[in-house]
Amino acid sequence: MEKSADGVSNIHNRFSLTLINPSSHYFSLVVSLLVGVAITAITYILYLGSEEFWFRIPAVVATLGVTQLIDSRFTKRKEYSKALHASLFGNLIWLLTVVMGIAASVVLSKEISLFFITFGMFLFASFRIGIFTTTLGVSIKKGWIICFVQPLAMFLVLIPQDMWGPMLTDPITLGYGISFLIIASVWSVLTDRAGRPEMESTHKTIQAYLASQKNDFTEAEEIMEQRSSKTKVATTQIRLHSPKQKTEFRMVLPEIHPGPYHPVGGSNIPYLIYKNLDSSAMVMHSISDHSLNLPSRNEVENYLKNLDNCVTKEEGLTCTEPVTVQINKSRVIGLLFGKNPLLFLSSSPHGMEDLPSYMKKDVEQYAKNRNYSKPLIVDTHNAMGKEISKEDAEDMLKAAKSCLDSLITKESYPIEFGYANSDDMDVWTEDLGMGGLGIMCLKIKDKKYFLGWADANNMENGVREKIVQNFADKNYDLLEICTSDTHFARVKARNKNGYYHLGLITGADKLSGWLFEIAKKAEDNIAEAKYEILENQTEVKIMGQGIFEDYSKALDNSLKITKGFMIGCVALFLTSLFL
Numbered sequence: 253m254e255k256s257a258d259g260v261s262n263i264h265n266r267f268s269l270t271l272i273n274p275s276s277h278y279f280s281l282v283v284s285l286l287v288g289v290a291i292t293a294i295t296y297i298l299y300l301g302s303e304e305f306w307f308r309i310p311a312v313v314a315t316l317g318v319t320q321l322i323d324s325r326f327t328k329r330k331e332y333s334k335a336l337h338a339s340l341f342g343n344l345i346w347l348l349t350v351v352m353g354i355a356a357s358v359v360l361s362k363e364i365s366l367f368f369i370t371f372g373m374f375l376f377a378s379f380r381i382g383i384f385t386t387t388l389g390v391s392i393k394k395g396w397i398i399c400f401v402q403p404l405a406m407f408l409v410l411i412p413q414d415m416w417g418p419m420l421t422d423p424i425t426l427g428y429g430i431s432f433l434i435i436a437s438v439w440s441v442l443t444d445r446a447g448r449p450e451m452e453s454t455h456k457t458i459q460a461y462l463a464s465q466k467n468d469f470t471e472a473e474e475i476m477e478q479r480s481s482k483t484k485v486a487t488t489q490i491r492l493h494s495p496k497q498k499t500e501f502r503m504v505l506p507e508i509h510p511g512p513y514h515p516v517g518g519s520n521i522p523y524l525i526y527k528n529l530d531s532s533a534m535v536m537h538s539i540s541d542h543s544l545n546l547p548s549r550n551e552v553e554n555y556l557k558n559l560d561n562c563v564t565k566e567e568g569l570t571c572t573e574p575v576t577v578q579i580n581k582s583r584v585i586g587l588l589f590g591k592n593p594l595l596f597l598s599s600s601p602h603g604m605e606d607l608p609s610y611m612k613k614d615v616e617q618y619a620k621n622r623n624y625s626k627p628l629i630v631d632t633h634n635a636m637g638k639e640i641s642k643e644d645a646e647d648m649l650k651a652a653k654s655c656l657d658s659l660i661t662k663e664s665y666p667i668e669f670g671y672a673n674s675d676d677m678d679v680w681t682e683d684l685g686m687g688g689l690g691i692m693c694l695k696i697k698d699k700k701y702f703l704g705w706a707d708a709n710n711m712e713n714g715v716r717e718k719i720v721q722n723f724a725d726k727n728y729d730l731l732e733i734c735t736s737d738t739h740f741a742r743v744k745a746r747n748k749n750g751y752y753h754l755g756l757i758t759g760a761d762k763l764s765g766w767l768f769e770i771a772k773k774a775e776d777n778i779a780e781a782k783y784e785i786l787e788n789q790t791e792v793k794i795m796g797q798g799i800f801e802d803y804s805k806a807l808d809n810s811l812k813i814t815k816g817f818m819i820g821c822v823a824l825f826l827t828s829l830f831l
Contacts, residue, residue, distance in 0.1 A: 295369055378429075386440060491784040492591075495782070508544045522687060537630065541606045625658065670775055706736070
């Protein structure tokens, strides 16, 4: 499990690479046209010493616009936006080349050479081989055919006809240009094979990922499902129901993990479970990691279809008062339903990533040794952080074991409960998932305790503490706020995480107001209750540990190859400045 977590962390750290493209294709369109204008003006004013650029600019811009449309027809999914992004970066490379040619002439006190105009066009074509084969789904052979479509068309419109021959047949220009075309081709072949033998084609995986960002997730799910394996996963629920009020609520701990990313597989699984249980549930984050992702919608449907096939392991009418144990950064809050301890693990406001699986096994074994039934362990996921350190993990285990020891000594009392959610409220915000917010109120020994839940991907550090304090100021005891760790995203966040965690957009005060309003509704619904411990076993395909390590390895190898080629290309380019 730890290796899987390392692979996921490495992939996540590389997520910023996907933000290189401009957020809007309109931006790429406008800027690419402006770059075309700049190339034309610089060519005529500084290279050719002519004022004919006013005539050439409309022709170059028109050619650029037409070839951008033609390019989109060659891409795997006929995407105009990607053709525009590719055009922008290719034209920027051409512009940089002609500017560097001028800079070299000034520094080295030599005449400006038309070599850099033609050389820039070749570099543009070389870039197109790379971009078309890696992200736009074109083969190497097809890449060679289309690599000159846009740059050569622009060149022929840009340069006077009588200069075409000398500029395009110059031996030095051809030598440099062909060298870069070959380099781009070799780079493309090597990066595509970077994940072998585990991954047949790195490029196809990249293309599938990019397509999924446009909600075309079929190919990504097919790739992931091929690598997945069948296993049985458990789902445990605490069902509270009031025969008198005819109400019920379920706290759900799935052994599966939300993900891998929106909108693929089980990325929105907490909300789907929530809706499957009539929106009267809190779907918690168990101690699990991305190796337990469902790879496709088919597996999600299979899981949900079997969710009702539960076995009642225990039932009763009483529960202990909550116990809180804090050791350094680690906090554990526990309640005991019969012989079933319910533990909430948190390091807020310090934060942490998914808890490692060995902690779950350790706590379960400790509980078994003390004659408990299987403990229900919630990773509250309520503060951002890195993978938990060895020292903090030891503190967390000590706190959990201490909490279990304390719960043994506690007396149990009859339960009353109330539940409410935000379904009838206007709480739409970019850092909250489709399940919204929920509050459960437990009345034990004439005292009310509240538990908050948000369908969100983690929480801004310190927000939990502010909300708890706001509740305390109103004499409401809010034990904990948990998030589902959903990987659903209302909008595509252009930040290093790829999502907005709860509180980043909304803020603690607004969240407190919403949660307090829900808490009062839950309080009004309090009624005597009975609990049931339900368990379910379902056979599904999960992604497993190896797939993320293989993706991470392929990504790292591709980046190493790219760095090596970049160093070589820069060195070769610099030699051209001295010609």
